[in-house]
Amino acid sequence: MEIDRVIHEPARLRIMMILAGVEQADFNFLLTTLNLTRGNLSRHVEKLESAGYLKVKKSFNGKIPNTSYQLTIKGSKSLARYWENLDALRNEPI
Amino acid sequence: MNMQQNQIPQDTEKLKEIPKWTRRYAQNRKLTLLVYLVIVSLISVVIIVPVSCLIMAFEKGNMILALVGIVSLIAVVIFVRFFRIRNIKIWKWMDQHIYGYEGTVSMPEPKLTKKKKLLELVAVILYGSLSLGTMYLGMANFIPAKYVQPVSALYSVPYLVFSWYFWRSPRMGPIVLLSPILYAIHAILIIAGVPIFFTGQFGVPANIFLPLIVYNHLTYLISHFYSRYALKKLKGIAHLEGDATNGD
Numbered sequence: 001m002e003i004d005r006v007i008h009e010p011a012r013l014r015i016m017m018i019l020a021g022v023e024q025a026d027f028n029f030l031l032t033t034l035n036l037t038r039g040n041l042s043r044h045v046e047k048l049e050s051a052g053y054l055k056v057k058k059s060f061n062g063k064i065p066n067t068s069y070q071l072t073i074k075g076s077k078s079l080a081r082y083w084e085n086l087d088a089l090r091n092e093p094i
Numbered sequence: 095m096n097m098q099q100n101q102i103p104q105d106t107e108k109l110k111e112i113p114k115w116t117r118r119y120a121q122n123r124k125l126t127l128l129v130y131l132v133i134v135s136l137i138s139v140v141i142i143v144p145v146s147c148l149i150m151a152f153e154k155g156n157m158i159l160a161l162v163g164i165v166s167l168i169a170v171v172i173f174v175r176f177f178r179i180r181n182i183k184i185w186k187w188m189d190q191h192i193y194g195y196e197g198t199v200s201m202p203e204p205k206l207t208k209k210k211k212l213l214e215l216v217a218v219i220l221y222g223s224l225s226l227g228t229m230y231l232g233m234a235n236f237i238p239a240k241y242v243q244p245v246s247a248l249y250s251v252p253y254l255v256f257s258w259y260f261w262r263s264p265r266m267g268p269i270v271l272l273s274p275i276l277y278a279i280h281a282i283l284i285i286a287g288v289p290i291f292f293t294g295q296f297g298v299p300a301n302i303f304l305p306l307i308v309y310n311h312l313t314y315l316i317s318h319f320y321s322r323y324a325l326k327k328l329k330g331i332a333h334l335e336g337d338a339t340n341g342d
Binding site: 010011013014017018020021022023024025026027028029030031032033034035036061062064066068083086087090 | 113114115
């Protein structure tokens with residue numbers, strides 16, 4: 001049983017779980033909720049984006065640039081599969 | 095225990111709650127809406143004052159009062175027009191100032207088919223007509239002032255419940271249903287003999303709309319406090335500390 005290494009990392013798992021509950025969340029929200037540094041958060045979302053799990057939306061709030069993230073269908077399916085595999089692994093006899 | 099089992103996060107059940115608390119936070123962060131509603135309510139009061147002045151002036155034949163009423167009404171109309179034109183900009187500006195520091199998170203818009211949109215229009219027209227009808231019957235004393243609110247509750251409560259279910263959910267959470275519940279309780283208390291109604295010249299519209307406005311504001315205030323609780327719960331689960339905050 002394979003655990004998705006991209007999702008399994010604690011910060012990325014939390015990013016995916018936050019985005020699973022809503023339509024989209026912006027960089028600031030993820031930053032304050034996860035307590036990550038800007039650089040670390042950027043790296044994690046880049047990794048998730050390159051895996052095709054996230055969609056990035058860039059816009060402007062007046063003159064302030066805003067970056068939002070949305071879970072893709074592939075991301076939702078991978079997250080569901082990740083939990084299935086993890087739960088199966090947890091229930092495996094030792 | 096194999097290698098993979100060693101790497102299973104200890105707090106998996108808690109982690110599974112992250113979407114729930116994020117959703118609850120997003121559905122209930124209504125402080126911008128509350129501030130907006132207070133502004134709209136104040137505008138409504140500001141509209142009522144010159145209109146009342148005009149009615150009283152024409153009843154008493156006082157031309158100075160009529161002039162004051164007309165000038166105030168024109169000023170209010172200009173202000174409302176400015177407010178409407180810059181509606182979205184004002185909203186965004188307020189939202190940025192209220193929630194900017196903690197970021198933005200949004201719920202999906204309700205899926206509105208053509209049929210649903212048409213149904214919404216019919217419901218709004220029906221609700222408006224029934225409200226006006228109740229007001230007319232109340233002012234003409236066909237409905238005693240005491241029973242104006244319970245009568246309006248007969249259609250307002252189902253309208254508010256359906257409008258949430260069909261057109262506001264999932265953007266707004268079920269806490270919004272507190273407003274029709276309070277409105278229904280208000281009606282039951284009046285029928286039970288509790289004197290929580292208005293009489294006099296503006297008694298009829300006040301009986302219909304004032305409880306609605308008060309309960310809406312109260313609901314959004316409770317919703318706001320719940321969003322703070324949800325955010326606290328979310329941060330409690332999602333906050334990363336130590337090595338986990340590093341990249342790979």
